Amino acid sequence: MATRMPTAAHEAKVSITVGAVSHVKVDWHQVDWDQVHRNVRRLQARIVKATQEGRWGKVKALQRLLTHSHSARLLAVKRVTENQGRRTPGVDEELWDTNEKKAIAAHTLRQRGYEPQPLRRVYIPKSNGKMRPLGIPTMRDRAMQALYLLALDPIAETTGDRTSYGFRPERSTADAIDQCHIALARKTSAQWILEGDIKSCFDRISHDWLLAHVPMDKAILRKWLKAGYMEKHVFYTTDDGTPQGGIISPVLANLALDGLEGRLREQYPRKALRGLRGKVNLVRYADDFVITGSSKELLEGEVRPLVEQFMGERGLELSPEKTVVTHIEDGFDFLGFNVRKYGGKLLIKPSRKNVKAFLCKVRRVIKTNGQTPAGQLVRQLNSLIRGWANYHRHVVSKRTFGAVDHAIFEALWSWAKRRHRSKTRQWVKDRYFRRHDSRTWVFTGTVKKADGTTKEFWLVHASSVPIRRHIKIREYANPYDPAWKDYFRHRIKVRGNLKGLSSADDQLQDD
Numbered sequence: 001m002a003t004r005m006p007t008a009a010h011e012a013k014v015s016i017t018v019g020a021v022s023h024v025k026v027d028w029h030q031v032d033w034d035q036v037h038r039n040v041r042r043l044q045a046r047i048v049k050a051t052q053e054g055r056w057g058k059v060k061a062l063q064r065l066l067t068h069s070h071s072a073r074l075l076a077v078k079r080v081t082e083n084q085g086r087r088t089p090g091v092d093e094e095l096w097d098t099n100e101k102k103a104i105a106a107h108t109l110r111q112r113g114y115e116p117q118p119l120r121r122v123y124i125p126k127s128n129g130k131m132r133p134l135g136i137p138t139m140r141d142r143a144m145q146a147l148y149l150l151a152l153d154p155i156a157e158t159t160g161d162r163t164s165y166g167f168r169p170e171r172s173t174a175d176a177i178d179q180c181h182i183a184l185a186r187k188t189s190a191q192w193i194l195e196g197d198i199k200s201c202f203d204r205i206s207h208d209w210l211l212a213h214v215p216m217d218k219a220i221l222r223k224w225l226k227a228g229y230m231e232k233h234v235f236y237t238t239d240d241g242t243p244q245g246g247i248i249s250p251v252l253a254n255l256a257l258d259g260l261e262g263r264l265r266e267q268y269p270r271k272a273l274r275g276l277r278g279k280v281n282l283v284r285y286a287d288d289f290v291i292t293g294s295s296k297e298l299l300e301g302e303v304r305p306l307v308e309q310f311m312g313e314r315g316l317e318l319s320p321e322k323t324v325v326t327h328i329e330d331g332f333d334f335l336g337f338n339v340r341k342y343g344g345k346l347l348i349k350p351s352r353k354n355v356k357a358f359l360c361k362v363r364r365v366i367k368t369n370g371q372t373p374a375g376q377l378v379r380q381l382n383s384l385i386r387g388w389a390n391y392h393r394h395v396v397s398k399r400t401f402g403a404v405d406h407a408i409f410e411a412l413w414s415w416a417k418r419r420h421r422s423k424t425r426q427w428v429k430d431r432y433f434r435r436h437d438s439r440t441w442v443f444t445g446t447v448k449k450a451d452g453t454t455k456e457f458w459l460v461h462a463s464s465v466p467i468r469r470h471i472k473i474r475e476y477a478n479p480y481d482p483a484w485k486d487y488f489r490h491r492i493k494v495r496g497n498l499k500g501l502s503s504a505d506d507q508l509q510d511d
Helices: 008-018 033-052 056-067 070-080 099-108 139-159 173-184 207-213 218-225 249-257 260-267 296-313 352-368 374-391 398-419 425-432 482-502 504-510
Strands: 119-125 131-136 192-197 229-231 234-236 281-285 288-293 324-327 332-334 337-342 345-350 433-436 439-448 454-458
Touching (some): 033 070, 056 139, 173 281, 173 332, 207 249, 260 296, 296 324, 374 398, 374 454, 398 425, 398 439
Parallel strands (some): 119 229
Antiparallel strands (some): 119 131, 229 234, 332 337
């Protein structure tokens, strides 16, 4: 009897199901991604359980099993070829832009003989006008970092600070702002806040500290940290810091900063929160953090020295100019929001600086599209307005949204008049501003489709975005722990329903 030869799809499924290192070339079109995710999730859940039990030998063994599995390699390649940086090459100018290249990359992504290449140094503008250095790894180095991140992130989520919300799955700035509300809203809450600013956090983290404390393959980690970077064809060594732009860098920074909450809790336990030395609470988002306290003397004389000692152990230091103590009646800016008490009532609003930066961006888009058809301009502006309004929809934003809508209207009115200097105001109004639903003077334009038909688009108003209270994530929730599976499933369901209710009209426009 003749033996049936296995197909490429069958070979791919067999190698993925086993989860071990495979020497079978995979057809990228035939990969069973559901099975790939299940294989990786299963090992990540075992890593979480071993971490919770303190069995670090088993953790190390499971990490090795995961980083050498075929499923994890496929998932790592998939991530780096589908994110926003997939079209930005490293120093080798190589991109994995075809399915054949992706399949070969997953097949050849191995630890033996691996040597990372230097980062390609570029600079991106910061909000204060300065330039931020960014290192771009090669595609292979990105994939290797994504591979080891699959085994490191479950540990970081299990051991991380409970009030840390930056660069963590299922956590967001909305959670951090809600935690600020919890810590400051009551009449008996702390009245003073230490605004922390770490000087060049990513560039100064101690390599020795990372190599001694990060639970991953030390040889691989050392190679990444010491890879250096290329700038204008000149090689520079790296003696401190994590590679900004690397996939694994945010988790390394989080691991370096984790433990501050525990250090504060040891010094100021919860049972003392009602005392004069209490009310110390930390809220952290990546390297931005605030610490509450019952008095200015407590924060300046005790808490700040403790934080400086903690940072010094990791090669970091606080910025003397930007690290300040503020009273809640004066308010403070955090993550684009302003947190302040008015007559004893805590109100959180979009910060003036954030609003100004957003309107500058909108005006720049309008100005640089002076000859663009109105429909195309509407589509560009709608994406900006939706994103900004959704970011601030969980706080006291209604009045700010109205002011932003008026500023955008004025910019668009000037844009329309400049395009038709010889026309009357009424003609310009009839051409670009019409009645839509219950609103008047709504900016509109048409876009011509490929089939020759046209479609009309209406400008989205920030004030049309409903204000909805955010439900903060539970402190101990861990997306890699199967015990929290139903909890996260429910959060996704609720979030999906709210999104569907608020953006139904927008979706109809985009169809």
